[in-house]
Each structure stands twice: as C-alpha cells, then as structure tokens.
Amino acid sequence: MRLDLLVDLWGAYMLDVDAVRKDFPSLKEGRVYLDSAASSLTPDPVIRKMVDYYSDYRANVGRGIYGISRRATDEFEAAREKIAAFIGAGRDELILLRNSSEALNLIASGVQFRRGDSVVITIQEHHSNFVVWQRVKERLGIDLKIVKSDRQGIFNLSDFEDAIDGKTKLVSLAHISNVLGVKLPVKEVAKLAHDQGSLVAIDGAQSAPHTSVNVKDLGCDFFAFSGHKMCGPTGAGALFIRGDLQEHVEPLCVGGGTIEDVGIDYYRLRRGPYRYEAGTPAIAESIGLGAAVDYLRSIGMQNISEHEQALTRRMMERLPEVPGIILYGPPNASDRAGIFSFNIKGLNSHDVALALDSAAGIMVRSGHHCALPLMKDLLAAEGSVRASVYLYNTLSEVDLFADALTEIAKTMA
Ligand SMILES: Cc1ncc(COP(=O)(O)O)c(C=O)c1O
Incomplete structure (x- = not known):
C-alpha cells in the first residue's frame, strides 16, 4: 500500500478533510477546486x-x-x-x-x-x-x-x-x-x-x-x-x-x-x-x-502542510502518467509546495483548462500566471496549466484530475 494512503487511513496527521470540507459552502457537489494559488475558498466562520x-x-x-x-x-x-x-x-x-x-x-x-x-x-x-x-x-x-x-x-x-x-x-x-x-x-x-x-x-x-x-x-x-x-x-x-x-x-x-x-x-x-x-x-x-x-x-499549520504534502506526493505520482505531459518544477515532491504547472504537448493551456472544467467540473488556472519573465526566459512557453491544492482538497480529487487529464490528452492531442 502506498505511503500516502497509509498516512490518510491511519491519520498520521490530524486533518479531517471531510470535516474541513463542510466548512466551505462553495465546495458544491460536482465542483473540484484546484485553483487556490489564485484565490482560496472562504470558510463559514470567516x-x-x-x-x-x-x-x-x-x-x-x-x-x-x-x-x-x-x-x-x-x-x-x-x-x-x-x-x-x-x-x-x-x-x-x-x-x-x-x-x-x-x-x-x-x-x-x-x-x-x-x-x-x-x-x-x-x-x-x-x-x-x-x-x-x-x-x-x-x-x-x-x-x-x-x-x-x-x-x-x-x-x-x-x-x-x-x-x-x-x-x-x-x-x-x-x-x-x-x-x-x-x-x-x-x-x-x-x-x-x-x-x-x-x-x-x-x-x-x-x-x-x-x-x-x-x-x-x-x-x-x-x-x-x-x-x-x-x-x-x-x-x-x-x-x-x-x-x-x-x-x-x-x-x-x-x-x-x-x-x-x-x-x-x-x-x-x-x-x-x-x-x-x-x-x-x-x-x-x-x-x-x-x-x-x-x-x-484551529486546524494547525503543520497539519495543513502535511496534508498538502500527501496531495503533492499523489500528484507527483499521477501526473507523469499523463500522455504528452511536460511538468514544470522540481521532480521531487519534497522540494515543492502544492502547485503544479504543466503543458500537454500540442495543446493550448486554455483549451486544456476549459476541457477540464466542462468534462469534469475541475477548476484550474491557465495562461502566464502573472509571471511572464519566468515563462519566456525559463520555460520558453507562452503559458501553462496550473493546478494548486489546499487544505480542503482530497486524494480522490487528485485522482479524478489525473484521470480527466489523461482522457483529455488522449482525445484532444
Ligand atoms: C507569488 C505571488 N506574489 C504576488 C501575488 C499578488 O497577489 P495579490 O493579487 O493578492 O496582490 C501573487 C498572486 O497570485 C503571487 O502568487
């Protein structure tokens, strides 16, 4: 069994993601929010x-x-x-x-x-x-x-x-x-x-x-x-x-x-x-x-970080499986936070983002992410798709995302 699953099942960190999700009224059925790097959702107490x-x-x-x-x-x-x-x-x-x-x-x-x-x-x-x-x-x-x-x-x-x-x-x-x-x-x-x-x-x-x-x-x-x-x-x-x-x-x-x-x-x-x-x-x-x-x-910053690390490990296992993916950033999960920028060979980043939304209700950012010097100088790309996770995201959402992306890569590229 994968280590991140064990972490999840045995609660090695103390973040109850199901309970957390109930605090966020905009997490409605059928919505997978993977754009917290742009703006996070707001919980009820706030x-x-x-x-x-x-x-x-x-x-x-x-x-x-x-x-x-x-x-x-x-x-x-x-x-x-x-x-x-x-x-x-x-x-x-x-x-x-x-x-x-x-x-x-x-x-x-x-x-x-x-x-x-x-x-x-x-x-x-x-x-x-x-x-x-x-x-x-x-x-x-x-x-x-x-x-x-x-x-x-x-x-x-x-x-x-x-x-x-x-x-x-x-x-x-x-x-x-x-x-x-x-x-x-x-x-x-x-x-x-x-x-x-x-x-x-x-x-x-x-x-x-x-x-x-x-x-x-x-x-x-x-x-x-x-x-x-x-x-x-x-x-x-x-x-x-x-x-x-x-x-x-x-x-x-x-x-x-x-x-x-x-x-x-x-x-x-x-x-x-x-x-x-x-x-x-x-x-x-x-x-x-x-x-x-x-x-x-009240949730604990350490718990939030560990939860995001578990999501990051899963992302870094699943994303390389997607056909034609060019994943930017460090290859090791431990060197990165929960932000994942990538392109699919032959596809425009906005088209991929639109397809994720219409096919599976998955919300990601696309484009230059207000970092044009990095895009041009370092990545030699016009833009990228960016998925980002936070305390309310789940391992199954990561899987849903990777599956939907694989399907899009197979059918659109
Ligand atoms: C690294 C970084 N700096 C600055 C900003 C600007 O933040 P704000 O739009 O809240 O001013 C952002 C927003 O995405 C960011 O990611």
Missing part, C-alpha cells in the same frame, strides 16, 4: 464574522467614541494582533492593506532609493514583485539585477552571492514560486543580503497560506501576503515592516489616520502601522482575515 460586523457593529474604526464604533475598533485591532502573531511579527509591525501587490508597491515607493543603488530579484517573481522594481529602475535609475534558476526552479546560492554587493539596497524574492511551486532559499539569501547591509523583502503570497511563517526566523525586513489566498476575504492583505525601519519607509498614501499633527505649513506622521493606513481601512475584510487566521490555526 463569512459569519464579516456578516456580524455588517449586522451588529457597523461603524468606522479609530474615530467614534460611541459603543459600536469602539467595538469595531477593538475587533479590527484584535485582527491585527492575530495576523501579526500568525507570522511572528509584533502588532505595531503589521500594516493592514489590500493584498500583496499593494504591499510590494509600498516597499518600492517607500524605501529611499538613489541612483547607483541596486535591487536584486529573481526570474521567478510574480509581476507584482517584478514590474514594481522595473518601475523604480525607470524612475530612479537603480540597477536591477535578476538572479536566474535552472529550468526546474533550483537556484545556485553563488549566483545570489555574485549579485548582492555593497551597492545592493534591497533583495526582494518570493518565498514560494506561484508557477513552479518551488521553495526559494529565502533564509540563506536573507543572510547573504544582511551581510552586505541590504534590506530583504519576501513575497509570501504563496507561503503564508500553507506553512508556518516566522518573519524573525526568516530574517526578513519586509514580508507581504494576501488574505484571499489564505481562507480570508478579498480586499484584505498585510505587510510586515520591521519596527525600527518604519521611520525610514514612506507611506504609499497619506491622509486621515496617518497624521499625528498637522498645521497650515507642516504635518507629522504617526508612528507604527497607522502611518501607512490612510483613510477608512477594509474593516470587515481585515476582521475576516483575523477570523481566517483563527480558522487556519
């Missing part, structure tokens, strides 16, 4: 928490002194505290924003770059961690260095050593690639960068939902992530900025809420996260993200 806000204490935060406004503020701040603790940050180091893209833009516009500085990124970055730096290069004349991996997504640390030097102001890289599912050597790179006196930003959009993160342990100065990929609502994300750095990082927007004092000819920004949160924030969404953190923690 939806209820947001409905409570709208129906019980709908008011602005940080302003009113009446009861329900104080309650809204308390719930909003409690969410901040939980989200911060989820990644090992202090509450004053956690800025509530809309998503990873906004967080990465904040870093790019907030750090004071000068001509002659360099920024180091990798070929595997999502556009949100690529274009932002191309723009800084265009506007301020910084040198943008791009570290490449091999085709499977594996980096050579010496390439980072060569790229990072005394002129490097910042190194910004993904924790997990949204195309190859490969885990980047973020801790090692952070050490190299700090040894050269440069700052380190991690794009955690694909890691925070799936694995325990501790920003202090990673040794980063910035960590960006998106709530909608981790069982939270759309419109809520967060950015960790190391506390002592904050006075050197400008906000993206200023206005109501960001100001300690203002007169006709001066203004003084607040300290802490409020400095970056201009105007009325996404109140219900941030409270919802706090509930998503509670939800994930």
